[in-house]
Amino acid sequence: MEELVHKDSVRVGLSGSVFLLQYEQTATMAAAKMLDDVLVRRFDATPGGKWAIIVVIDASHPPPDNDTRDAISKAMKNRGDRVSALAYVVLGSGFRAGAVRAALVTLNLLSQAAYPNKVFLKMNDAVDWIGATAPGVLKAFDVSRTKLEIEAFQNASHAPAPKPGAAARV
Numbered sequence: 001m002e003e004l005v006h007k008d009s010v011r012v013g014l015s016g017s018v019f020l021l022q023y024e025q026t027a028t029m030a031a032a033k034m035l036d037d038v039l040v041r042r043f044d045a046t047p048g049g050k051w052a053i054i055v056v057i058d059a060s061h062p063p064p065d066n067d068t069r070d071a072i073s074k075a076m077k078n079r080g081d082r083v084s085a086l087a088y089v090v091l092g093s094g095f096r097a098g099a100v101r102a103a104l105v106t107l108n109l110l111s112q113a114a115y116p117n118k119v120f121l122k123m124n125d126a127v128d129w130i131g132a133t134a135p136g137v138l139k140a141f142d143v144s145r146t147k148l149e150i151e152a153f154q155n156a157s158h159a160p161a162p163k164p165g166a167a168a169r170v
Helices: 029-045 066-077 094-111 123-133 140-156
Strands: 002-007 010-015 018-023 051-058 083-091 117-120
Touching: 002 029, 010 029, 010 140, 018 029, 018 140, 029 066, 051 123, 083 094, 083 123, 094 117, 117 123, 123 140
Parallel strands: 018 051, 051 083, 083 117
Antiparallel strands: 002 010, 010 018
């Protein structure tokens, strides 16, 4: 998995046509702008390409404020029909994690997204679902490779974040 950027407490990786957005703390407006910039650059670089997105959220972090949530939603909606599937993986257990998952399910139902979306407990389940839901993005033989790449990417995320002001790759 190629790390596209790691800044504003968000790591963005790309494995084939699957983006992984891993929030290391509550999303901020800066993170929403960075996400939009990264997606625009990658989507524009591949006209006609289809993508799947996996968003990883730690249930212990508070939700973003309304303006940030709206900016992230707009960034996703601006991708239009180029997104084939969106999976959320909520890390954590217990009541809080269950409440976060339930809130995401509700928000997804209300959003009326043009693409299928689903909330998961485990990363592997999310990758399997994308493989079944968006076979044009993630072919069956790529599912195992993508799982391994995401696991390695997440394990690397335990390394210290870059210092503020450090250059980010896009």
